[in-house]
Amino acid sequence: MNSTTVIAQKWYRINSIILMATSQYFRKCFESSYEQEEKVLTLHLKESEEPAFRKLLEFMHATSSTLATNPFKLSSAMMVAKQFEQQFWVKKCKEGLINRFKPLQHPELMSLLSLAAVIEILRSDDLDVQSEDDVYDFTLEWALRNYPSKQRRREVLEAELGPLIRFHYMSYKKLVQAVTNYYEYFSREFILKAAMTAVVAKQVSPDSHFVERAYKHKPLMVSEEFQPSRFCTIFLTFTRDECLKLIQSSPIRSMDFEFHDGEFFIQVLNKLKEERHIITYLNP
Incomplete structure (x- = not known):
């Protein structure tokens, strides 16, 4: 079944099978249309959403995968994709917004x-x-x-x-x-x-x-004690990937913490002792 979507005075030829396969929103819409034997699907959008919706349709029909070139358009595209439950495009737009425009x-x-x-x-x-x-x-x-x-x-x-x-x-x-x-x-x-x-x-x-x-600055936990004298214990946890980075000589810096009116941080790195092939973690 090929359907036509109308936005104000604009009509778009779409493939219902493709849209149903990639969007729960369109799946529900078309299933309802099938039951009522309707051949036209009507959607109501704000005028400002129309360019982003058109871009979404192009992506879903595999005619375009290019992200918007400014953060406002990319933000709009992400919101329209979320509205129509196209999760892959939401993720793609979010990654573009965060990684490209920071x-x-x-x-x-x-x-x-x-x-x-x-x-x-x-x-x-x-x-x-x-x-x-x-x-x-x-x-x-x-x-x-x-x-x-x-x-x-x-x-x-x-x-x-x-x-x-x-x-x-x-x-x-x-x-x-x-x-x-x-x-x-x-x-x-x-x-x-x-x-x-x-x-x-x-x-x-x-x-x-x-x-x-x-x-970039890894969170830590600080446990401070006052008996028998004032001292603190610092806890840092590492993922497997972070340990691999250490092996590759990429130091990891902690977030700042305060102790005894001073501000400190911990930098964790490795030093390979060639004679024993032991990795030692140094906390300068």
């Missing part, structure tokens, strides 16, 4: 990103950032630029974006800053709960609800 490193792109796009970005485990502190700063700056009303800004941050910030991977210094300077962004109850949960997770065990992002 929105967290370019503040000038913030005004081009919709709320839905920022949500998708914050859900990613592959953000190119030094630490979760950067994610926190980006989220607050984006909200400040896009929501002048403090009340609306708080609503968006607490309901949509705040739960996607991985507070337990933030540094203690940033957590203190968050609790101290929360008024423009969060309610006191929200930020205190987030910060206290993060502190407990750092001292006991990592929160399994979120995995680590691809941080």
Whole structure:
């Protein structure tokens, strides 16, 4: 069955079999059309969504796989693909947005990103950032630029974006800053709960609800003791891939931590002792 989709005064020839195979949304639409013996599928879109929808149709029919060349169009394409449940295109657009435009490193792109796009970005485990502190700063700056009303800004941050910030991977210094300077962004109850949960997770065990992002500065856990004298124990965990990087002489740097009024970090690297072929991990 070949059908025609109408958008305002525009008609598109589409192949229902192809669309049903790659989108749950279209599968439900066409199954309903079959039951009612309809030959035309009508969709209602905003005018601003039409270019992104046309691009989605081209991708689904394998006539184009080229991503948009600016972050606004790429963001729109990702949102339309999500609306029509085309998960592969959502993933492709998200990867393009994060890897090509690196929105967290370019503040000038913030005004081009919709709320839905920022949500998708914050859900990613592959953000190119030094630490979760950067994610926190980006989220607050984006909200400040896009929501002048403090009340609306708080609503968006607490309901949509705040739960996607991985507070337990933030540094203690940033957590203190968050609790101290929360008024423009969060309610006191929200930020205190987030910060206290993060502190407990750092001292006991990592929160399994979120995995680590691809941080340049690896998160760590700090256990501080005061008896018989003041000392701290640092915990770092490594994945198999990270261990392989160490073998290949790629050092891994931890996030900063404070102890005895000083600020420190740990850099883990390997040194091959040729005479014994032993890998030793040095913590300078």
